[in-house]
Amino acid sequence: MELSHRSTQFSTIMQGAKKDLRDLLNIPENYDILFLQGGGTGQFSAVPMNLCTTTGSVADYLITGSWSAKATKEGEKYCRVNKALPSSNAYNGIPDQSTWNLSPDAKYVYFCANETIHGVEFNFIPETGDVPIVTDMSSNILTKPVDVSKYGIIFAGAQKNIGIAGATVVIIRDDLVGHAVPFCPSILDYKLNLQNNSVYNTPSTFSIYIMDLVFKWIKKQGGAEAMGEKSQVKSKLIYDVIDSSSGFYYSSVFPKDRSRVNIPFRIGGSEGSEYLEKKFLDEAHKRGMVSLKGHSLSVLPVTKVISVLLK
Numbered sequence: 001m002e003l004s005h006r007s008t009q010f011s012t013i014m015q016g017a018k019k020d021l022r023d024l025l026n027i028p029e030n031y032d033i034l035f036l037q038g039g040g041t042g043q044f045s046a047v048p049m050n051l052c053t054t055t056g057s058v059a060d061y062l063i064t065g066s067w068s069a070k071a072t073k074e075g076e077k078y079c080r081v082n083k084a085l086p087s088s089n090a091y092n093g094i095p096d097q098s099t100w101n102l103s104p105d106a107k108y109v110y111f112c113a114n115e116t117i118h119g120v121e122f123n124f125i126p127e128t129g130d131v132p133i134v135t136d137m138s139s140n141i142l143t144k145p146v147d148v149s150k151y152g153i154i155f156a157g158a159q160k161n162i163g164i165a166g167a168t169v170v171i172i173r174d175d176l177v178g179h180a181v182p183f184c185p186s187i188l189d190y191k192l193n194l195q196n197n198s199v200y201n202t203p204s205t206f207s208i209y210i211m212d213l214v215f216k217w218i219k220k221q222g223g224a225e226a227m228g229e230k231s232q233v234k235s236k237l238i239y240d241v242i243d244s245s246s247g248f249y250y251s252s253v254f255p256k257d258r259s260r261v262n263i264p265f266r267i268g269g270s271e272g273s274e275y276l277e278k279k280f281l282d283e284a285h286k287r288g289m290v291s292l293k294g295h296s297l298s299v300l301p302v303t304k305v306i307s308v309l310l311k
C-alpha cells in the first residue's frame with residue numbers, strides 16, 4: 001500500500017490491470033484505458049467537459065433512473081441537454097427507440113447501462129448513427145460481454161463489480177480525447193491523464209491493485225461470457241420467485257428491461273408492507289444475507305458481482 005505510484009512495481013500492476021481489462025472486454029486498439037478518480041459522479045462532469053467543447057453544444061441524455069438523472073443535471077452545467085425520452089417515461093423501463101427525440105448534431109448520446117437503484121438495464125445498444133455513445137457501466141461492467149467498438153466512452157466506478165472504491169475506469173475511443181474545455185480540471189482532462197499514463201496525480205493505487213486481482217479472477221471464471229451466464233442464472237432465480245408469487249413480491253420494472261444485476265422489489269404488493277419487508281430482511285440476515293436493503297423505494301436483493309466474487 002506504500003508503493004510509489006511512479007515505481008516500477010506499481011507500474012507493472014497498473015499495466016497488468018489495463019491489459020487484463022483489454023483482454024476481458026476485447027477492447028480494440030483505438031481505445032484507451034484510463035484509471036482515474038472521482039467515481040461515476042466525477043465522470044458525470046468529465047464527459048461534458050471533454051466532449052461539449054463548442055459554445056451551444058448539445059448532448060442527448062436518456063434518463064431511465066436516478067443515476068442518469070444525476071448525470072443529466074451535471075451535464076446541464078456544461079452543455080445544452082436534450083432529454084431525449086418521452087416525458088411520460090417513469091423509471092420502470094426503456095421506451096421504444098421509435099419514441100426518442102435524438103438530436104442529429106448531438107456531441108454524444110448518454111445513458112446509464114444499469115440503473116442501480118431502479119433496476120433498469122439496457123439489453124441493447126441504441127442506434128445513434130455517427131453520434132458517439134457514452135455509457136455509465138458502474139453497476140454492470142464485466143457482468144456480460146460488451147461490443148466496445150459501438151461506444152465512444154464507457155466508464156465505471158470500480159467499487160461495485162471490479163474492486164473497491166477509489167478507482168474509476170474510463171474506456172475511450174481515441175478520437176474523443178483531446179477536446180477538453182479550457183476550464184476542465186486537470187484530473188478530469190482525458191488527454192492530460194492519457195499523456196501521463198493515468199499517473200498525472202497520485203492514483204488510487206490500492207484500488208487499482210484490487211482491480212487487477214479481480215480481473216485475473218474473472219479471467220479464471222471464464223471471462224465476461226461466463227459472468228454473463230452466471231448473472232442470468234442468478235437473476236432468473238429471483239425473478240422466477242417474484243413472477244410466481246401472485247403479486248406478493250412485486251417488481252415495477254417491465255420484464256424486457258429488468259436488470260440482471262440489481263433487482264428492486266416490494267413485499268406485500270406494489271406498496272409494500274413495512275412489517276413483511278422488515279421480517280424478510282431480518283430472516284435474510286439470520287441466513288447470512290446482509291446488506292439487501294436498498295433505497296426507500298425498494299428492497300434490493302442484489303447479486304452485485306463484487307459481493308459474490310469476494311466471498
Ligand SMILES: Cc1ncc(COP(=O)(O)O)c(C=O)c1O
Nearest residue numbers: 039040041067116136138139157
Ligand atoms: C450506475 C451508477 N452510476 C454512478 C454512481 C455514482 O458513483 P460514485 O459514487 O462512484 O460517484 C453509482 C453509485 O452507486 C451508480 O450505481
